[in-house]
Amino acid sequence: METANGLAIVGPVPFTDVCGARPDLVATTPNELDGEEDDSAAASELTTAAKRPGLRLYQGAWLAQVWVPGVVAIQQGSFVPRRGDVVLASQPKCGTTWLKALAFATMARVAYPPAHAGHPLLRLNPHDCVPFMEMLFADGALGNRKMDALPSPRLMSTHMPHALLPASIRDNPDCKIIYICREPKDMLISLWHFTRRFVPDRAFSDMFEDACQGASFAGPIWDHVLGYWNASKDSPERVLFLRYEEILRDPVENVKKLARFVQQPFSPAEEAAGVIKDIVRLCSFDRMKGLEVNKKAGSNYVFPNSSYFRRGEAGDWTNHMTPEMAQRLDAIMEEKLQGLSPMPQRSSVPRITQRSVETHSRTYSMETANGLAIVGPVPFTDVCGARPDPVATMPNKPDGEDDSAAAAAAALPSGISRVLRCYQGAWLASEWVPGIVAIQQGSFVPRRGDVVLASQPKCGTTWLKALAFATMARGAYPPAHDAGHPLLRLNPHDCVPFIDMLFADGGGATGSRKMDALPSPRIMNTHMHHALLPASISDNPDCKIIHICREPKDMLVSLWQFTRKFDANLAFSDVFEHACEGVSFSGPIWDHVLGYWNASKKSPDTVLFLKYEEILRLPLSPAEEAAGVAEDIVRLCSFDKLKGLEVNKQAGSRYLFPNNSYFRRGEPGDWANHMTPEMARRLDAIMENKLQGSGLFFA
Incomplete structure (x- = not known):
């Protein structure tokens, strides 16, 4: 407590x-039991x-x-x-x-x-x-x-x-x-x-x-x-x-x-x-x-x-x-x-007379059989306080960091080079690396019913968090009861923790303690490649992974708009060139997407592959569909509804990125306003080559 x-x-x-x-209550009388008094006289x-x-x-x-x-x-x-x-x-x-x-x-x-x-x-x-x-x-x-x-x-x-x-x-x-x-x-x-x-x-x-x-x-x-x-x-x-x-x-x-x-x-x-x-x-x-x-x-x-x-x-x-x-x-x-010790006194305790007038490690069951149903997650910050804050310091060099990437990192624009780091073949924000190392080394203890939302940055992560939280928690927080829903007072990132940052503190001990404090089913998110996930997640039949991807050109434009908040002079052409070389947040883009795509083909019961352009679908009962619950969730999590909330207009005193930075209307095809036709054809050709034979494509 x-x-x-x-x-x-x-x-x-x-x-x-x-x-x-x-x-x-039932009307039947149980059989005689041990301890029942044979007191027919009474x-x-x-x-x-x-x-x-x-x-x-x-x-x-x-x-x-x-x-x-x-x-x-x-x-x-x-x-x-x-x-x-x-x-x-x-x-x-x-x-x-x-x-x-x-x-x-x-x-x-x-x-x-x-x-x-x-x-x-x-x-x-x-x-x-x-x-x-x-x-x-x-x-x-x-x-x-x-x-x-x-x-x-x-x-x-x-x-x-x-x-x-x-x-x-x-x-x-x-x-x-x-x-x-x-x-x-x-x-x-x-x-x-x-x-x-x-x-x-x-x-x-x-x-x-x-x-x-x-x-x-x-x-x-x-x-x-x-x-x-x-x-x-x-x-x-x-x-x-x-x-x-x-x-x-x-x-x-x-x-x-x-x-x-x-x-x-x-x-x-x-x-x-x-x-x-x-x-x-x-x-x-x-x-x-x-x-x-x-x-x-x-x-x-x-x-x-x-x-x-x-x-x-x-x-x-x-x-x-x-x-x-x-x-x-x-x-x-x-x-x-009378005569009992301690004797109740009029001044302190009741005299009952006319003269004195409160899994998994004990977790939710995910079954709906036997009368059990899922109540869903609770907001992370309600249990564990403020969400993890990005830090500006560069962590020490962990085992597994690529020495050969040092020159490539040095060649990046200053706004990117100071935050990107190559670890086990993936380009990651430097502050994520300690948390990922801690997770891989066992700080994250899985629990039956865990749900991990995976994505590259700016692929609809915030929207997926809101939709998944509202969908899974609809029993405890009906989406139509607008005034009391957590998403009306909290940013989606406050409801669903980012484990790459959460486990970065204290060698993973703080993250482990906070995750243990959450009731099941727990919902969390990561930007890790599938290949970087520990086996406790990637090979766990009791853990679900929901991956969301986005048309790569639109993703890069949105990522550029976001990164300009801490590097105003960053040119889109620089972001584009390095992304084509595989150097972007959680890049290479194709490796990230293919890792989860292949996993979803191999284990469709544990990995769900979604596209930003599609509507997120989690199963609802016929009664819920008839009652309009799905529409209520979509309405609650709509861009205009979330962006207009006071909590999502605030900068937040603890955070490097203000809450409103997570809400930019990601219109499909917006890349056409920023890319030349030559740039678009180049990236399309790269993606087509990298995804060849996988069955995955972007329209």
Whole structure:
């Protein structure tokens, strides 16, 4: 959970965006399980109405029968913990839905700014964002597979008493637990209203009687509360104890407390910008209940989304309980809390009476089978800070640099010679070479699902980054939700890291650390020739490469326009002459193109070869095509849309090249405005000769 070394936490992503529909409640009763109490006498004392909701006594706790298989699976090791996990714990109807919304919005605020119109909580119910473990693991292996598909830090919820938690959660120093409790009388009233949706004739008096005997969902109430209370006293750095009523009174302060606990405190700048208030506003009862998604019944669920939104007013119990009932429950709670160490004190913690009111190395699965779907990448700079900056210094001579190229480099125009370097037969920008060497020597650790965008400079790299990011991330960032999309606040190069520069720092260690911080599937780009790629990329069946090329004459004109930004006196004729000799950024042009072309012919399932002049195509479902998702992506990533954004007009204080330098309208055929017919024929003849017999041609 650290933010050291330039790494920041993006936070969780919505569960259903990765894994499909949240687990459904089922009506079947599981078989008798080890650890289930043979307590027929206790069960017989329950009212008939209490049996209908499906209560079951397991290891001293009364659980909904549909939870028990999942609890058993979790206890037996189906849940594999991961550093950074955050578990939200509660009894039902204690503010669980609200806590899920607040925790998700707080932890995910970098990837999903709470004030943006594209926030997941505006299209998904909080239970779709934060999975309920008991139901998720009721199907055993599938639950484990779905949890493995989530990026870190993972956020999940449970109704299990603290004593039922497996040691992998309970005693894990790398797992955080946030517990919320509520005044018991108000909790029972809310629970009664909720259960009446499936047991409409249940009398409140029956529920009250059973609760006083300890038989309520996740009950006894007192055992559940005290388990987490004592854990919070023993390990305050791992267990945060919250009260529903305190959050109602001061939501801003409690959201700040939650953020500090998960080690994502709000910065002074965030506080000044009103981010905390934006989160509280986003998660408010009126805002959440009024959303269309929370008015729907939902085709897969026993409980409609609207059932999770009932305004829980403190003290509402007075409208349903007699004074005698209230006094009886207060007395029970007073007795159950008495004499326990540490004893809750009125001044610091809740007395629950009337008198006191959070791959691959654990990565995304790329399959869509078994209910799993791809949520896609997250913006690089949201996780790792500013993108790598080009540097002006010349690195030391690495092994593999061509000695014979020194004379050729010396003959280049000054604007090119000071930045170009020949390494293993390829002409590269000098600042790329250390990163490429580090990557080749093993600093880059591949992960299943990695996607590498490859190109020569000025072949549509920026556009490909935007299109690929928007396409792959469309689950988490719907392209039509314009106001909240990362590409509206970040340059495409901030979303997709350039690994040649990323691994240039610290012998590759910094790049490796930052790439490890990204969730899967990771998307990155390179200007390396295919022959320079390490085998961990080029020969890896679990890694996809998307290469984009461009008509060479147009590419050279665009490259000249770009390089003139740091060498205003550079003549196009000089760039052209050297390119014809094979000397250009990532040149020779023909070697670069042919390397990826041949790879795409040999392994079409791992290498996709695109032309700038073609439309980028990644598979969309029929439903998405019908809904116009492809058009939304193209519109979002259009030249006019991206260039007009404020972020892409800025120079950027850290970067050698301003953001707006990446946006020049690359019209096919623009070369005719800069090349003589003789120049065009010469380059065409060179390319035709070099590509002869490959099957590749440029119109």
